[in-house]
Amino acid sequence: MTDDASVAAAAAHIEAREGGIDVLINNAGVFGTHNPADQITATDASEVFEVNVVGIVRVTHAFLPLLRTSAHPVIVNVSSGMGSFAATHDAERVESRNLAPLYTASKAAVTMLTTQYAKSWPDVKVNAADPGYTATDFNGHSGPQTVTEGTDAIVELATIGPDGPTGTFRDRHGEMAW
Structure with missing residues (x-):
């Protein structure tokens, strides 16, 4: 994700081997520093x-060139409810109780990037998915959801048909407020 040459080599390898792809799932994320907000640096932000x-x-x-070989290209960007303004302001939601300035800001950017890509490429279905608070290495397995539950929205969006949504933000329960 962070090296142009490595990403280009991966795309070239897949093109040589497969010729194209139907679905791209962008699932990478780092939390970044656990420092209080007043101790976060520009370097910390750049890394996240x-x-x-x-x-x-x-x-x-x-x-994208490999996706465009598909009759029904799909991109799923894995975002987070922690990047949702609505969720982080709803006292009933776990997202409102977590302070993670860089992670939350970056995931809000992922969701906005998703909407902009969706508007820019009407031939590609581009959506964002929130896996929710899922028990993974990312959170020390503290989430109440299983990995299967956490991937429900990702799988749903990855397998949409040509009339499926684009520019949406979903979790396993449906469309999310931003």
């Missing part, structure tokens, strides 16, 4: 945004 946002741009740019 380089993976979580710039990485999606890099990979999407490299793989």
Whole structure:
């Protein structure tokens, strides 16, 4: 995600082997520092945004020509409810109780990038998915959802047909407020 040459080599390998792809799932994310907001530096921000946002741009740019070989190309960007303004302001939701300035800002950027890509490429279905608070290495397996539950929205969006949605943000329960 962070190296142009590596991403280009991966795209070239897949093109040589497969000729194209139907679905691209951008699923990379780093949390970044756990420092309080007043101790976060520009370097900290650069490290998080380089993976979580710039990485999606890099990979999407490299793989878009391969996607365009498909009759029904689909991109799913894995975002987070922690990047939702609605969820982070809803006291009933777990997202409102977590302070993670860089992670949340980067995931809000992922969701906005998704809408802009969807508007820019009417021939490609581009959506964002929130896996939710899923028990993974990312959170020390503290999430209440299984990995299968966490991938429900990703799989649903990856397998949409040509009349499926584009520019949406979903979790396993349906469309999410931004």
